[in-house]
Amino acid sequence: MDMFTLMSGLxxxxxxxxxxxxxxIIWSSLGMLNLAHGFTFAVSGYGAWxxxxxxxxxxxxxxxxxxxxxxxxxxxxxxxxFLYIYDKPNYPIRALIATMAINMVxxxxxxxxxxxxxxxxxxxxxxxxxxLGEVVMTYGQMGTIICSVGTLGALLTWLGLSRRGLEIRxxxxxxxxxxxxxxxxxxxxxxxxxxxxxxxxxxxxxLSQTFFVNPYAGLQPLIKGLIVALLGGLGSIGxxxxxxxxxxxxxxxxxxxxxxxxxxxxxxxxxxxILLIRPRGIAGxxxxxxxx
Amino acid sequence: MDKKKPSDNTLVGRRxxxxxxxxxxxxxxxxRYIPFTRRTWFQGYAEVNPRNLVREYKLxxxxxxxxxxxxxxxxxxxxxxGTNLVYTAAITFAMYxxxxxxxxxVIGTAGIFxxxxxxxxxxxxxxxxWLSIDFGITWPMMLILGALIGLVVGVIIGLPALRIDGLYFxxxxxxxxxxxxxxxxxxxxxxxxxxGLYGADTFIPADWQFQTPGLVLGYVAAFCxxxxxxxxxxxxxxxxLGLLLATARESEATAEALGINYQLARxxxxxxxxxxxxxxxxxxxxxxxGASPALFSIDMVMLLFAMLVIGGIGRAEGAVVGxxxxxxxxxxxxxYGAIRLVIIGLIMLAVTLFARNGILGVRLQFxxxxxxxxxxxxxxxxxxxxxxxxxxxTEIRDKDQIYFRRFDKRLREDLKKMVTPELIEEHRxxxxxxxxxSLERVLNYFRRAGGENKYVLYEISPGIEYxxxxxxxxxxxxxxxxxxVVYTDKNEALHAVFLKRVQDLMES
Numbered sequence: 001m002d003m004f005t006l007m008s009g010l011x012x013x014x015x016x017x018x019x020x021x022x023x024x025i026i027w028s029s030l031g032m033l034n035l036a037h038g039f040t041f042a043v044s045g046y047g048a049w050x051x052x053x054x055x056x057x058x059x060x061x062x063x064x065x066x067x068x069x070x071x072x073x074x075x076x077x078x079x080x081x082f083l084y085i086y087d088k089p090n091y092p093i094r095a096l097i098a099t100m101a102i103n104m105v106x107x108x109x110x111x112x113x114x115x116x117x118x119x120x121x122x123x124x125x126x127x128x129x130x131x132l133g134e135v136v137m138t139y140g141q142m143g144t145i146i147c148s149v150g151t152l153g154a155l156l157t158w159l160g161l162s163r164r165g166l167e168i169r170x171x172x173x174x175x176x177x178x179x180x181x182x183x184x185x186x187x188x189x190x191x192x193x194x195x196x197x198x199x200x201x202x203x204x205x206x207l208s209q210t211f212f213v214n215p216y217a218g219l220q221p222l223i224k225g226l227i228v229a230l231l232g233g234l235g236s237i238g239x240x241x242x243x244x245x246x247x248x249x250x251x252x253x254x255x256x257x258x259x260x261x262x263x264x265x266x267x268x269x270x271x272x273x274i275l276l277i278r279p280r281g282i283a284g285x286x287x288x289x290x291x292x
Numbered sequence: 293m294d295k296k297k298p299s300d301n302t303l304v305g306r307r308x309x310x311x312x313x314x315x316x317x318x319x320x321x322x323x324r325y326i327p328f329t330r331r332t333w334f335q336g337y338a339e340v341n342p343r344n345l346v347r348e349y350k351l352x353x354x355x356x357x358x359x360x361x362x363x364x365x366x367x368x369x370x371x372x373x374g375t376n377l378v379y380t381a382a383i384t385f386a387m388y389x390x391x392x393x394x395x396x397x398v399i400g401t402a403g404i405f406x407x408x409x410x411x412x413x414x415x416x417x418x419x420x421x422w423l424s425i426d427f428g429i430t431w432p433m434m435l436i437l438g439a440l441i442g443l444v445v446g447v448i449i450g451l452p453a454l455r456i457d458g459l460y461f462x463x464x465x466x467x468x469x470x471x472x473x474x475x476x477x478x479x480x481x482x483x484x485x486x487x488g489l490y491g492a493d494t495f496i497p498a499d500w501q502f503q504t505p506g507l508v509l510g511y512v513a514a515f516c517x518x519x520x521x522x523x524x525x526x527x528x529x530x531x532x533l534g535l536l537l538a539t540a541r542e543s544e545a546t547a548e549a550l551g552i553n554y555q556l557a558r559x560x561x562x563x564x565x566x567x568x569x570x571x572x573x574x575x576x577x578x579x580x581x582g583a584s585p586a587l588f589s590i591d592m593v594m595l596l597f598a599m600l601v602i603g604g605i606g607r608a609e610g611a612v613v614g615x616x617x618x619x620x621x622x623x624x625x626x627x628y629g630a631i632r633l634v635i636i637g638l639i640m641l642a643v644t645l646f647a648r649n650g651i652l653g654v655r656l657q658f659x660x661x662x663x664x665x666x667x668x669x670x671x672x673x674x675x676x677x678x679x680x681x682x683x684x685x686t687e688i689r690d691k692d693q694i695y696f697r698r699f700d701k702r703l704r705e706d707l708k709k710m711v712t713p714e715l716i717e718e719h720r721x722x723x724x725x726x727x728x729x730s731l732e733r734v735l736n737y738f739r740r741a742g743g744e745n746k747y748v749l750y751e752i753s754p755g756i757e758y759x760x761x762x763x764x765x766x767x768x769x770x771x772x773x774x775x776x777v778v779y780t781d782k783n784e785a786l787h788a789v790f791l792k793r794v795q796d797l798m799e800s
Contacts, residue, residue, distance in 0.1 A: 089648050264470050276455070
């Protein structure tokens with residue numbers, strides 16, 4: 001494995017990890033498979049692009065705008081697809097469809113507003129290369145890796161140490177139990193959706209360092225995020241990390257040795273194999289063992 | 293849906309729309325059976341209309357009528373409009389409804405969340421088209437081989453469903469779809485260069501191609517395909533397999549305890565529907581003269597899923613109506629471009645947010661909502677003295693009851709004014725014998741009350757011990773104890789009964 005493959009693998013791992021953890025946390029805490037995550041991703045790219053063209057090219061502005069847009073979209077999803085139906089019959093499937101509909105409407109609206117042309121974001125981390133002995137990294141790759149690892153570390157620390165993090169973890173373990181000890185599902189859901197939206201926004205800015213922003217930009221990351229989250233086992237953050245590692249490196253290796261068109265094929269082949277061995281993903285538990 | 297014969301108090305007063313057929317008196321019990329079965333064509337019951345004393349036959353289940361009317365309309369409307377655009381849309385509608393019916397069987401009946409439905413159609417369409425082009429098989433053979441291919445593919449995809457379930461299986465099938473798509477797009481045999489595989493045999497005569505007669509023939513054929521799939525849906529979902537799986541849906545543990553092998557039933561349903569989907573694939577190839585990679589695109593799967601959800605999951609009507617709505621918007625508003633997808637998305641959003649189970653579930657949801665609010669209102673009204681309110685009155689058969697209750701309420705209001713501490717004291721001093729006018733009136737009212745829940749005195753041992761009991765009003769059913777106080781003095785006991793009755797009067 002040459003260094004370039006390793007680095008791009010690491011970069012993809014980080015971005016997929018951020019997306020998958022978002023999907024995974026939303027699923028396990030709110031019982032909702034958020035198919036609008038890809039839309040959040042695309043809108044954040046446009047938010048960052050808009051900030052870059054009107055407010056300024058500074059890296060902080062672009063990153064901040066992406067994250068803020070993501071959070072805002074998360075808020076919208078909270079109001080549209082969660083708040084009204086979370087205590088109604090058939091909630092999981094209705095939430096799934098509602099987020100799917102948001103995705104559909106949103107992507108078409110983006111298409112209508114901005115057109116199908118791709119927009120490129122400014123290089124947040126500057127352009128240039130770092131040499132660490134034999135390893136050559138672009139600033140973009142290094143920035144992505146450091147930024148996402150830092151964010152994930154901060155997120156996990158916050159989940160582990162803060163009061164709000166405790167509440168989120170409690171809801172993830174058992175929604176009814178959490179409600180019984182006085183944790184408001186509504187408030188927690190608001191936090192979860194805004195937080196994961198902001199994470200998707202961050203991932204959008206980071207991925208747009210290599211790819212372009214367009215209305216359909218969210219579809220592939222959404223599929224990857226779902227794949228990683230399911231492969232890792234829904235509701236398990238560690239599993240999502242391992243899944244991201246596997247999928248990210250599989251993608252980088254396939255792209256450099258077999259060719260880009262085989263990426264999804266190899267990934268799905270692996271998923272089929274892994275799911276046949278472990279039906280609930282790598283770190284997922286069977287429903288009987290997980291406290292529902 | 294409640295299929296029992298509605299009891300009287302739910303039926304009277306609700307102006308339901310019911311087709312009524314006037315019967316000759318001796319035909320009440322005459323039933324026409326479907327030949328060689330013990331089923332009747334329609335389920336209904338005969339009864340005498342109390343207004344005009346005419347025997348009428350009412351349908352229990354109106355769905356067969358809706359189906360017949362709806363299908364006839366669906367068949368006729370494109371013929372009446374008759375433009376090529378409408379015929380194309382109608383063919384798409386019929387074909388997608390056929391696919392969706394089978395998908396409904398997989399998701400609704402078997403409870404397997406598979407996204408590979410369209411892919412089975414695609415695999416079968418590609419293979420039959422390939423066989424037809426390279427080996428020259430004709431279109432009837434394409435249909436048969438398509439079904440066989442679907443059967444095999446169904447077994448291959450279905451087996452993992454024994455082990456993997458829910459979203460994980462959805463992911464697995466999504467992976468399979470993607471594998472198929474990439475293979476088809478990059479394979480030379482399956483026409484990677486032309487964007488699809490074309491040139492298969494077709495049932496449409498060569499000089500009718502792309503002409504209105506060809507479209508009409510295509511529509512009639514696609515409609516027959518849809519009818520066939522409706523038949524399969526009915527056979528699987530309404531018969532033994534469907535019942536077994538309905539039990540499993542309620543509770544898997546119970547089903548297992550009853551000895552139902554629901555895993556096998558699930559797999560069977562999955563394989564049956566896959567074979568049917570393969571048949572549809574053969575039809576697809578025989579109508580479009582080939583297959584296109586669009587059959588494997590995720591967008592298409594999502595659009596079909598949107599149809600199921602808009603219609604309502606778990607019922608055949610849902611698949612057909614949902615398909616009709618989406619195809620109508622998608623094909624008729626073609627000139628509006630991408631905006632129609634926004635419309636579809638907004639409809640989806642509205643349906644999921646406000647309807648519990650699609651458009652077809654709205655009626656049941658409304659009935660439940662109405663019953664809830666109605667019983668709430670009724671509970672408020674019966675507090676007002678037990679008089680029958682107009683709404684309630686329509687549901688009481690014996691109209692004397694209404695007048696009696698009105699009289700009774702007014703009487704009680706008068707008597708309540710008479711009950712004073714002096715009156716109770718008068719009764720305590722002398723329960724029997726001659727009383728003042730108002731006490732006599734109150735006592736008369738008590739004496740006249742019906743036997744139901746009437747407080748009476750019970751002699752445990754005559755002249756020594758008494759207690760208060762309440763009669764049930766039903767012959768043969770023993771009175772119930774009211775409290776465990778035992779009275780030794782008869783007058784005291786009589787006064788206790790009086791106090792109980794007064795208490796009930798004041799509370800009514």
